[in-house]
Amino acid sequence: MEPSASAGRVALARVFSGWRTGLSGPVIVLQAGTAVNYFGTGLILPFEIIYMHQARGFSTATAGLVLAAVMATAAVVTPPSGALLDRFRAKPILIIGNLASALGYAGFAFVDRPWQAFVCAAVGGAGFGVASTANQVLSLTLVSVEQRAASIALRRVAGNFGLGSGATVAGFIIAYANHLRAFQALYLFDGATFGVFALVVLVGIPNLPSTNAAPAIDSGTGFRAVAHDRLFLILLAANVVLIMTGGALFSNILPPFAKTHTPVGPSEIGIVIFINTIVIVVAQIPATRVLERMRRTHALAATSGLFAIGLLAVLPATLTRSSLIGTAVLAGVAIVIAIGECAQFVVLGPIVADLAPPQLLGRYLSLYGLTFMAGVALGPAVGGPLLAASPDAVWWGGALAAALTGAGFLRLGNRIPDPLVQAESASL
Template sequence: MTAPRTGNDARPRLIDFWHDLPREGKLLLSIVVFQFLGTGLVLPFHIVYLAEVRDFGYANAGLLIALQPLVGLVAAGPGGSLIDRLGPRTVMATALGCLVVGGVVIASASTLPVAALGLGLNGLAFGIEWPAAQSLVASVVPSRIRHRYFGINFALLNLGIGLGGIVGGLFVDVERVITFQVIYLADAVSYLPAIVLLLGPLRHVGGRVVAATADDGTPAARVGYVDVLRRPGVASVMALGFLASFVGYSQLNAGMQAFAREVGEVSTRGLGLAFAANTAVIVLLQLVVLQRIEGRRRTRVIAVMGVVWAASWLLLGATGLVPGTAAATVLLAACASVFALGETLMQPTLPALVNDLATDDTRGKFNALSSISFQSAAIISPPIAGFLVGHGLGTAYVAVLVVGSLALGLAAVGHLEKRIDPRVNGIVADEPTPAPGDAHAAPTLPASGIV
């Protein structure tokens, strides 16, 4: 697959990105590992803590954990409007404050209502923090290097989660509630450096966006979510995000585990190995992938991602051919590793598409819609996966994921690519702009690599 390159054919070096990155962007990247170290401490142990350590039982624990994304989904819409009114920095600092309080509450959650309060606070915070963070990044990082920022941020995020998971696994003991309280309190503390940055060195960025004005100088009518969705390409990008979540992350966090245990008969240790492999591939390959996709059409990068994810789900299906064996464990680790390669293609592209489509005064709503599309799929995917796997329809489950992944790639190239501006699609050429009316014209420059 080929596409126009920007400028000459030389691939950018990491040092070039760091040199071009504004001071504010460097500060934001500097705290990512520490913040997500706290996330990694608690992420693998929510269900164990609530069901076994706090003795709420698995049924109640499942309901409590479901509360978090549900609250986040409800909060995302109003949160996007607040971001556009107050600015992303204020909203993000408030959300991080909620996460600090939520972590403290969960650490002391000896009763169901207290646990629900803590998880509800976390859900509220995550519902507005993600679009606020994306909007803040877009406000300080230039569009031409924004995709590289998102990619490097993703690698650092996974490094933090991976290290946190290792430390947490070595530290916690289900017989000692204090060990779980410590990791939840440590998770709360991990958000404090970001709050200090936002209230201190970054207090001058991400502020209230000046409202647009009409031609006569009067304030323009405020843009709503329906207006945003009517803009060219927006609904298509959000639908793409929903599909990517449905056949991607939602399955990695639920369906893949269910299939591996029920059909592939992989041990819990094997599951841990698969997730470790997933994290390692992201950390090792993200920078390499960033160089390879530089200057390529983002829609075509997503198309390659769809093919890669389809291959990963075929590997998952293969575990069912050799259930309960070491080969099944190896195939699951391969599935998670190949899936991780797809993740390194998606993370620099989809967030960049969303934020390049947005304007400064609507960026909060754009990122909120993106968050809603992902969280909606995350809510409906586990029940669908559970139904198919639980009713002996494992082959149908894998087929749905493979077909869905390929459909994702086809939709990106065959549908979305025709509806967005080449600039939004990552093509910024040095040559003159094509003549009016020649919507698909683009300069043809030397190309190489995977896209």
């Protein structure tokens, strides 16, 4: 065998070894179902307002309110679903949530009046809110404490891969057949993916109780006990800021900013968003291995720093007249933000699980999930008016907020439970 071929195989083996998670078969099956489910969501996500406005004749304002109703309903049901998960096992609740979403999203294929769309939005949003928290709890019941980060990473890879591939396929479908039946087929297929996910959970996932939570820091019960955990509340607030300044500003504010203030056009913006998604899919699991060697406070501070750098790096794109250079600059932004997101999810998620007493795991995870909805909503709500008033201030202000959050993480120090510190103490 030639030395170059042997070296190539060794390098390839090292790349694939970074993707080994050591997770059990049920966890892999669960996240495969998640990927299928998110593929269906990706099919409709870019075209929901287009469908309701163009194919159903709703005003764009009404269509926007329908989409808002989905997330609003999901936010309302998320905390009660956490309380429910503290009393009952996650598997049947996840199945019920997915079946509700299947009914709601498939129903969108047949709406011809706004009130019908709002009903479907409420049903689908309620199912999403319940299933999202149940998926997190069920994932944690299937793994050991040491495998939490890897499990969260795999779920994130599955979700991003499903969304990205679904949106890509839908783009080709709508470009080829931009009429009512094509949209209806997409919604029906999306509903079917929720049903497939429910079937996967029913057949392939054991019905285990939630027993892997860390020792309780407070023996109380209910949301009052959660409210007494000041460290958890601080982390929730910090996560809202990170979601706003990282994912939300990048996804919602960067496209209109780039279109107006840089030489980058819509097709180049699509490439930038695609780069962000593909970096998350490729780098998420290997990044987990790197982060395992870092103190959690340092990893969270680094995450905040990456978001601050990424936001400030948007501004040089306004200084060039070349679409190629502008696209390259924003592609760099997409990569930096993606790496920050990889760290954010696999560090904060296990911390929340470690802080949660066994009897409150569902409540902790439901409130943690709620911060993502809040950040996604507040990002455009704050960034939109700021973009209109002072476009550059969006990026300066977002970078400052991210940097201050990073400093706050460093001040928390040893208050954040850290397996690395515990391991070092045990070895002394």
